[in-house]
Amino acid sequence: MSEPRRLLAGLAPALVVLGATLAGLPLDNYPKYVIAIAIVSIVVGASLVVLVGLARCITLAAGSVMAIGAYTSSLLAIHLGVPYLIGLAAALLTGAIAGWLIALPGTRFRGHNLAMVTLVFQSVCIILIREAKTLTGGAEGIHVPAPSLFGWTVRSDGDFLLLIGVLSALAVLVLTVLVRGAFGKNLQAAAGNEVAAEAFGISVPAYLTAAFVISSVGVAFAGALAAPRVRILDPESYGVMASIFMLAYPIVGGMHSIWGGLLGGGGLRVLPEFLRPVADYQELFFASLVIVVVMFFPGGFVELIRRGVLALRGHPAGPREAPQPAVAGAQAAAAVTPLPAPDGAAPLLVVEGVDRHFGALHAVNAAHLTVPVGGIHGLIGPNGAGKTSLFNIVSGFLAADAGRVAFDGTSLLELAPRDRIRLGITRTFQHVAVFGQLSCLDNVIIGRGRNGVLAAIGQSVDEMRSGPLTARARGEALAALDAVGLADLAGMPAGALSLGNQRRLEIARAIVSDPRLILLDEPVSGVAEAEIEELRALLLRINAERRIAMLVVEHNIPFVARLCRSLSVMGAGAIVAEGTPADVIAMPAVRQLYFGEDVAA
Numbered sequence: 359m360s361e362p363r364r365l366l367a368g369l370a371p372a373l374v375v376l377g378a379t380l381a382g383l384p385l386d387n388y389p390k391y392v393i394a395i396a397i398v399s400i401v402v403g404a405s406l407v408v409l410v411g412l413a414r415c416i417t418l419a420a421g422s423v424m425a426i427g428a429y430t431s432s433l434l435a436i437h438l439g440v441p442y443l444i445g446l447a448a449a450l451l452t453g454a455i456a457g458w459l460i461a462l463p464g465t466r467f468r469g470h471n472l473a474m475v476t477l478v479f480q481s482v483c484i485i486l487i488r489e490a491k492t493l494t495g496g497a498e499g500i501h502v503p504a505p506s507l508f509g510w511t512v513r514s515d516g517d518f519l520l521l522i523g524v525l526s527a528l529a530v531l532v533l534t535v536l537v538r539g540a541f542g543k544n545l546q547a548a549a550g551n552e553v554a555a556e557a558f559g560i561s562v563p564a565y566l567t568a569a570f571v572i573s574s575v576g577v578a579f580a581g582a583l584a585a586p587r588v589r590i591l592d593p594e595s596y597g598v599m600a601s602i603f604m605l606a607y608p609i610v611g612g613m614h615s616i617w618g619g620l621l622g623g624g625g626l627r628v629l630p631e632f633l634r635p636v637a638d639y640q641e642l643f644f645a646s647l648v649i650v651v652v653m654f655f656p657g658g659f660v661e662l663i664r665r666g667v668l669a670l671r672g673h674p675a676g677p678r679e680a681p682q683p684a685v686a687g688a689q690a691a692a693a694v695t696p697l698p699a700p701d702g703a704a705p706l707l708v709v710e711g712v713d714r715h716f717g718a719l720h721a722v723n724a725a726h727l728t729v730p731v732g733g734i735h736g737l738i739g740p741n742g743a744g745k746t747s748l749f750n751i752v753s754g755f756l757a758a759d760a761g762r763v764a765f766d767g768t769s770l771l772e773l774a775p776r777d778r779i780r781l782g783i784t785r786t787f788q789h790v791a792v793f794g795q796l797s798c799l800d801n802v803i804i805g806r807g808r809n810g811v812l813a814a815i816g817q818s819v820d821e822m823r824s825g826p827l828t829a830r831a832r833g834e835a836l837a838a839l840d841a842v843g844l845a846d847l848a849g850m851p852a853g854a855l856s857l858g859n860q861r862r863l864e865i866a867r868a869i870v871s872d873p874r875l876i877l878l879d880e881p882v883s884g885v886a887e888a889e890i891e892e893l894r895a896l897l898l899r900i901n902a903e904r905r906i907a908m909l910v911v912e913h914n915i916p917f918v919a920r921l922c923r924s925l926s927v928m929g930a931g932a933i934v935a936e937g938t939p940a941d942v943i944a945m946p947a948v949r950q951l952y953f954g955e956d957v958a959a
């Protein structure tokens with residue numbers, strides 16, 4: 359996408375909100391009111407896209423969070439005479455606290471358990487507001503004074519529309535930057551595949567907490583914006599039905615883009631105006647709409663519009679993978695052979711005396727192995743031998759009971775998986791773990807490993823204006839994609855690639871951070887026979903050109919034998935043989951253990 363188009367795409371949702379505001383100003387009072395309330399719902403919808411769409415966390419607490427924003431700004435104005443803008447800022451703060459409080463238990467649960475957690479928060483909040491009568495006016499409600507800013511008292515419907523429209527456009531702009539930028543992409547990665555996300559420096563709990571906080575800040579802000587316009591605040595308006603209605607915004611609009619929030623929030627808020635003749639059946643209509651969307655258009659209105667546009671352009675099927683690109687050098691695959699082991703290469707990864715029990719089962723028993731700098735070491739063994747357990751201990755996804763795992767002298771056992779990338783260790787996965795909804799380019803950018811929450815927020819701002827961080831990240835990622843022959847597919851959603859290309863994408867993601875060691879977990883599992891030799895050539899080329907060491911767990915013995923310079927064989931949790939592939943595979947004990955051959959015969 360060209361730079362002006364990228365900027366315009368980032369600004370477009372906020373411009374639509376401003377456009378709706380300007381279009382509403384000449385209208386009568388009632389349409390002005392409807393548009394103002396619809397714009398507030400757009401802010402709610404866009405905020406919920408962050409939590410419900412990108413982070414895939416269900417919430418039934420949006421009503422209470424909106425109430426928290428509304429009551430914060432209003433009570434400060436009523437009881438302390440706090441100016442409107444400071445009240446709005448306070449609503450952002452209480453919204454953030456509410457999001458953080460929900461996240462404390464919320465990040466540990468998913469699905470119906472999370473729904474229950476948020477429902478409890480919702481109920482407790484509404485009960486507290488109702489019972490704190492002297493402060494909040496209780497169930498009877500409390501009158502909110504007209505806000506005033508810099509001497510301008512906001513009274514008329516036009517004034518309210520202008521105020522709400524401008525501030526909402528700002529909120530939508532901020533949310534757009536976050537959703538479209540590195541923060542939104544990393545959040546989708548965290549929600550899509552926690553293990554892969556953690557392996558590339560994305561702290562899943564930190565991102566989910568940030569999603570709860572950002573989403574709650576947006577919803578509370580919307581509550582504070584709307585409060586003076588609705589004039590009387592009462593707790594029942596923010597009850598569980600309101601929460602359910604708000605949850606429908608991203609579901610109906612579309613969960614993965616800010617436009618879903620706009621279409622869902624704005625659309626569902628305006629729809630009742632068109633349903634007035636059948637007002638008694640409104641709720642039935644809404645329920646049916648949600649069911650129809652979930653069943654037939656899980657991508658919501660956004661998906662429906664996208665399909666329509668593609669159909670008009672004559673591409674009804676959406677993005678498709680182009681014919682398989684040739685990997686540079688693949689033609690010469692058969693000629694690529696492992697280099698001899700680097701003479702006297704220093705040990706890079708050292709595993710010593712590692713133990714792991716599962717109950718009475720001794721799954722890893724005093725295991726040891728060494729991968730030298732620039733070496734390619736294979737780990738083989740029959741099913742259940744303990745290879746995956748040992749691999750997971752090395753990659754940090756399984757704790758060891760005893761032993762030592764050191765990388766270039768640094769002990770790894772105390773490090774979280776996401777911290778290993780900083781040392782220069784990356785990995786691929788037995789079951790390919792690309793982030794399917796993100797483009798190949800974004801998958802590889804995540805592989806750079808600079809994925810802390812604050813860094814991603816900074817990167818999101820940089821991406822909006824295509825600053826130097828973005829240019830560098832894209833340049834490095836494109837180079838890595840080029841190295842594996844996928845540069846032409848950079849913009850393609852990773853989930854649309856063939857399995858062989860997803861394996862290559864994983865390799866690009868693993869090499870982009872310039873690691874010193876890649877842990878390859880069954881790299882040719884499920885790959886078509888014809889592509890295995892290409893992948894072997896690719897790995898050998900990467901090893902030779904970038905001097906990246908590799909530890910490979912694999913069942914495909916011919917592949918391992920032609921890729922690796924040294925092998926360890928596991929049997930019943932222990933390392934039972936090691937040496938060059940030719941020597942190891944020729945050992946009678948290994949043939950018996952691995953291939954079940956009768957050595958005595």
Ligand SMILES: Nc1ncnc2c1ncn2[C@@H]1O[C@H](COP(=O)(O)OP(=O)(O)OP(=O)(O)O)[C@@H](O)[C@H]1O
Nearest residue numbers: 716719721739740741742743744745746747748928
């Ligand atoms: N989380 C777990 N809980 C209990 N037992 C486990 C667990 N993970 C592995 N095991 C057991 O530990 C032993 C070693 O399993 P592991 O998966 O490490 O072997 P493997 O060599 O990788 O096998 P495969 O090649 O089939 O993947 C097996 O008996 C397995 O059933």
